[in-house]
Amino acid sequence: MIPAEFDYYRPKDMAGVLSLLEEHGDDARVMAGGHSLIPMMKLRMADVPHLIDLQDVGGLSDIEVGPDAIKIGALVTQADIIDHAGLTNVAPILREAALQIADPQVRYMGTVGGNVANGDPGNDMPGLMQCLDAAFTVVGADGERTIPAREFYEAAYMTAREDDEVLTGVTIPLPKGGYAYEKQKRKIGDYATAAAAVQITKDGGSCVSASIAMTNLSDTPIYSEAAGAALVGTSLDDAALSAAVAAMLGDIDPTEDNRGPVAFKNHVAGVILRRAIERAWSRA
Amino acid sequence: MKDDITREERVDNLKGMGCSRKRVEDARFTQGKGNYVDDVKLDGMLFGDFVRSPYAHARITNIDTAAALEVPGVLAVLTAADLEPLGLHWMPTLAGDKQMVLADGKVLFQGQEVAFVVAEDRYAAADGIELVEVEYEELPVVVNPFEALKSDVVLREDLVAEDGSIPDGAHGPRKHHNHIFTWDAGDKEPTEEVIANADVVAEETMYYHRTHPCPLETCGCVASMDKVNGKLTLWGTFQAPHAIRTIVSLISGLEEHNIRVISPDIGGGFGNKVGAYPGYVCSVVASIVTGKPVKWIEDRMDNLMTTAFARDYHMTGKISATKEGKITGLHCHVTADHGGFDACADPTKFPAGFMNICTGSYDIPTAYLEVDGVYTNKAPGGVSYRCSFRVTEAVYFIERMIEVLAIKLNMDAAELRRINFIKKEQFPYTAALGWEYDSGDYHTAWDKALKTVDYDGLRAEQAQRVEDFKAGKTRKLMGIGLSFFTEIVGAGPVKNCDILGLGMFDSCEIRIHPTGSAIARLGTISQGQGHATTFAQILASEIGLPADSITIEEGDTDTAPYGLGTYGSRSTPVAGAATAMAGRKIRAKAQMIAAYLLEVHDNDVEFDVDRFVVKGAPEKFKTMKEIAFAAYNQAIPGIEPGLEAVSYYDPPNMTYPFGAYVCVMDIDVDTGVPEIRRFYALDDCGTRINPMIIEGQVHGGLTEALAVALGQEIAYDDMGNCKTGTLMDFFLPTAWEVPNYETDFTVTPSPHHPIGAKGVGESPHVGGVPCFSNAVQDAFRPFGNTHTNMPHDHWRIWKTANELGLHG
Known part of the structure; x- marks a missing residue:
């Protein structure tokens, strides 16, 4: 857990950052809080000969x-x-x-x-x-x-x-309507086994818009347009929820890790999404 | 002479036994002023670190250190070839095996130590490690012990004779080249016969997974060889500093008086710091070679992947009973996965520790236990993680078997326990597998526990929950986890407990100062247990000086008396007894001094809290403070000056703490997430020295039990890659994951211990693991579950629900 040698820079403005990036190309990385990059450097999984700290660049904290x-x-x-x-x-x-x-x-x-x-x-x-x-x-x-x-x-x-x-x-x-961020994790500090972000608007008892994205269930976050679309125009009855879950499952592509195998992750993704939708709907 | 304070106030002033005295250690710990091994900084100190094997099984064809030696600041790179001339490329293990210090031609587990880079600072060492070029030739990997026993792949060529035969090991004949030992206890044929003819037999196979003690402070040391005076000083995270001194002497050839081992503050041990590790040997050699102090400190991954795993027992059980539920026989077979070297930390005569306590708290007339130890391509270890030797495995086994038998009998598991408990009047009780239980009152503890939690009410609530679940009204099941455990701690009698020939007594040496304060030194070493607080309390009650006036010192072999250290809950049963006995020697001499000062016969004075009084005339007394001053400063005929005592205590028996635990858990069937609603822990550790510290110990042990039961594991893939080498995947609970604990107690003093104390630090772990596990298992019992293996993490709980058809 000891990083390889690197040069540390703390430029005062963005021009300074950009000129360092131009000078060092692939060999340079910028760092904000460092909570992802530094562990990777300590594990020597990220090779960063030139580390540019953004902390002294003004105007980025508002x-x-x-x-x-x-x-x-x-x-x-x-x-x-x-x-x-x-x-x-x-x-x-x-x-x-x-x-x-x-x-x-x-x-x-x-x-x-x-x-x-x-x-x-x-x-x-x-x-x-x-x-x-x-x-x-x-x-x-x-x-x-x-x-x-x-x-x-x-x-x-x-x-x-x-x-x-x-x-x-x-x-x-500016977001509108009801919201929920639902996350299942093994413990504090863990990444999600499955997480869902949901934002829903309604008119009367009918869903007007729904936006759904999933975390840690593919090699990128997954915005599931189809899952949202499955809710629009419905009263969020069980059929609509099932359709949204089915659509989401079509978009994600989880892999097995210590959190569990694919079947488990798909199942939990469905449960978590369903709960997120229900909570967002109750707040809409 | 008259006192201005009452007798009660005098008792309170001592802060002796039974007082919830605040921990004297905490002032420095809470202010960041502790002194741990990594705080040791010496002039010119170098740093050593390991090149480790990425492979679980491979032959090493070449090691090229040239590029590493070019790194500025790198001074040396040690390999097995460098250690061989010193005879230090292998070292003895505590289990009678030997272990490579640095890879001698091959590696047997991922992370194995291959070369030791010595540099001026940690950064240079890490850079040097990157540049050591090791050529590996991969060999077939064996990670499953059952396959290992059938495999043609030889893990330990050094343990196969040239003609291909398998020589005996340290514990007798070996059946196969990957077999280490067979160890058994009890009566084989009678047990098989009882089981064959029984009314009811329940059978179960269970795997107690591999895990790790994971103390917050990892293992490490600083070795400093002074070439001028020939003395080696070794600071380290040692749970047994004296044993380390003797072992270092035996394997290095340095005379023992020239070795000083110091265990400074230790940030948790839990068994991880009992054994001897390659880092210690390499640091010592590097210091001798360079003439400079050398520090080695594990990082978290090193610690999890290489030093001292725990558990990894594959257990098969049969338990027989009458139709009425009276247990008649128990059979247990264990296939024990010891990894690449047998480095288990057990008393030498017990290669499976005290696994033969597996008849538990029950009066089981006939039993047989057989354990087969096996080599695999995993890290060595097999330590007792917050338990006495293999007692967690034993208690988990019997507490699961009881539950499985209850299902088979269609009987309530609490009642089944009750009708099989060893009765109070049966103590001392000799169990079928050999141990003599010193004392117990299980029925009283059990009844108190069940009453406190309203057990019948919980069962009714659970039945309602099952109905609601079936009716689709809830997706949460409720589990009631029960466990009743008996620990066996305080190893132990020298007649049957030694480690590498070192008898497992312990010791205390007391020096009273003229002004009535004292220092006591012990052969044990606190790793957070609060020895400086509690041992002073024992002494305060024994010698009548305030605990606040007594310094407790441990861990420096140049000053402390010889002892076997702290693990297996042995400090209070053994060193605590030595402390009381040494205190009584002080008191005996004090009595003579008091009698002289009071001008009466020795037998005419008696001890009273903090003084000796003339019998029948309590206004005539001498306080211990006065006696201490007189001991040094008054010429007393026939009595040597001074007031000191030492006691080496060889206990006549182990002590047997016990307890009754209940856990109430709600389980989300759809996500596999368990939620602990209630946890009740009743502990009987005999005489209670400091209730506050006991409660803290119970909280800690339960938290580690929760961890093990609900997710903490060391897991490998088929290639022998460790999948849980960081705290991202290795579950270390935080305050967030920990429930509220309710603690309770009964007091059944040990009849043979000078103060009746039994030890408590490990009980909650031993009893807690089956309690958490039983809660999970019990939630699914109404749907046909009999047993699922730990750890009960989300996906495995979900899998149980899924296999029982609970996901529709």
């Missing part, structure tokens, strides 16, 4: 709640999310999810930016951001661009962000 959207800077920690009353008022699912990430010590260091940018299928924020139809802002030598969360993840640790780009923030359209 939470802005606007009339239509929320902006969250890349260095906002999970603890910041949990403590921000204004954010919880408009998007309570963020707090509900953040409280299920690791433990308080990790949440004081772990950041939203790092969680979504790393591309670890076990992370909770990516699925949540897909559910909320968030967009990620990345900046590179050619300037800034935004990438929808639903198009960001390509495979485990592979994302649409280029190596010389830095993820600077997340923009989330």
Whole structure:
């Protein structure tokens, strides 16, 4: 658990970050909270000769709640999310999810930016951001661009962000209706056996919109458009729930690990989704 | 002379036995001021770390250290070839086997020590490790002990004669090249006959999975060879510092007086720190070679993957009874997976520990136990993880067999236990497998436990739950876990307990200072048990000086008397007894001094709390403080100056703590998630020295029991890769996962222990594991479950529900 030698940089602005990335290419990685990257370096599974710490780059730690959207800077920690009353008022699912990430010590260091940018299928924020139809802002030598969360993840640790780009923030359209982030895990600090993010709106007794994303059940987070569609227009009766679960199961592709075999994960994914939908519906 | 305080106040001032005295250790621990091995920092200290095998079974064809030696700061890379001239490339294990210190031509488990890189700092050592080039030739891997006994693959060529025959091992004849020993107890034929002719026989096969003690502080040491005076100082995480000193002397050839072993503060042991590990040997050799101190500290993965697993017992049982439920016979066979070397930490004559306590708390007239030890391509170990030697396995076995028999008899499992308990009047009771239980009152404890939890009410609630489940009103089942255990601790009588020939007595040496305070040193070593608090309490009651005025010191072999250390709940039964006995020697001399000072005959004074009084004239007395001063400063005819005593205590028998536990659990059938609603633990550890510490011990032991029962395991894939080498996958419960525990007690003092104490630290683990497991099993019993193997993690519980058709 001792990392290989690396050079450590702490630039004061984004220009400094980008020039280091340009200079060192693949040999450089940026770090926010470090809670994913540092363990990988200590296990010598990540070879990072040049480590660029974003902590001194200003302007990345803000939470802005606007009339239509929320902006969250890349260095906002999970603890910041949990403590921000204004954010919880408009998007309570963020707090509900953040409280299920690791433990308080990790949440004081772990950041939203790092969680979504790393591309670890076990992370909770990516699925949540897909559910909320968030967009990620990345900046590179050619300037800034935004990438929808639903198009960001390509495979485990592979994302649409280029190596010389830095993820600077997340923009989330103000969520509407009921919400739930349901997660089954073996213990505090564990990744999900299965987790579901659900946001639902209703009109009278009928579902108007439903957005569903699943965590740690494929090598990327899974936004299941079909599962949401199966609920729209229904009264969320048992048939609709079963259809949503069936659609979701068609989209995920879990693998066996110490949490259990595929059959178990599929079953639990269905149970967890069903519970998330029911809770979100009760809050809609 | 008159006192201004009452006798009661004098008793309170001592903070002696029975007082919930606050732990004196905690001031430093809670302020980060503990002194652990990794806190030892010496001038010029080097760091050593291992190149470890990625393969579970492979031949080593070449080791090239040249590139590693080029790394700045790397000073040396030791391999077996370097240790061989010293005869240190192999070392003896506590189980009579031998173990490679560094891979001698082959490796037998993943993570095995292949080379030792010595560097100026940890970073250089880690860089050097990366550059040691080892060429491996993979060999077929055997991870299943049943297959190992049939396999042509020879794991230990060193244990096969040149003509291909299999020489005897340390424990007798071996049946196969991968077989280590067969050990048995009891009467084979009579047991088989009783079972063959019984009214009812229940049979079950169960696997007690491999797990690991996982103390928060991993194993480590600092070796410092002073070439000028020829003395070796070895700081380490040793649960038995004196035994380590003797072993180091025996294998290194250094004279024992030139070796000083120091166990500083230890961050939990749980059996993990009993054995001798290659890191110790390599650090000592590296220090001798370089002339500088060398530190070796495991990281978490090293610890989980290589030092001292626990359990891994495949057990097959048969239990017979009359139609009325009176047990008539018990048969147990164990296939014990010991990994690549037999490094179990048991008394030498007991290669399966005290597994022959497996008749439990029951009056079983006929029994037979047979254990076969087997080599596989897994890490060595086989330590007693928070239990006396293999007692968790034994108690789990009998407490599952009782449940299985209850199902077969269609009888309530609590009642089945009650009608088979050894009765109070039967003690001392000699069990069919040989042990003499010193004392017990099982019926009283059991009745108290069942009454407190309203057992009948719980069963009624459970029946209603089953109905509701069947009617589709709930998806949660309710399980009631029962367990009644008898521990066997305090190893032990030297006549049958030794480790590598070292008798398992223990010791205490007391020095009273002239002003009436004292220091006592013991052969044990606390790893968090609170010895500095509780041993002072024993002494306070015995010698009448306040516990706050008594320093307890352990762990430095240059100052502490010889002892066999702390494990198997032996500290209180053995060293605690030595403490009381040494205290009584102090008191005996104090009595003579008091009599002289009071100008009466020795027999005319008697001890009273903190003083000697003249019989019949309590206003005439000398306090122990006054006596201490006189002992040093007054010429007393016929009595040597000073007030000191030492006692080496060889216990006449083990002690047998027992307890009654009940767990109430709700299980989500769809996710496999268990929720512990209630846990009640009644412990009888005999005389209670410090109730607060007992409660803390019970909480800790139960938490480790919960861990083992509900998910904690060391698992391997078919290639012998360890799948649980980090705390992501190895379950170490936090406050979040732990339920509220209700603790209770009865007191049945040990008749042979000087203060009647029996030991408690391990009881809750021993009794807790079957209690948690039985709760899971009991939830599914109404649907046809008889037994499922631990650990009961989410997916395995889900699998049970699935196989019973509960998912529709």
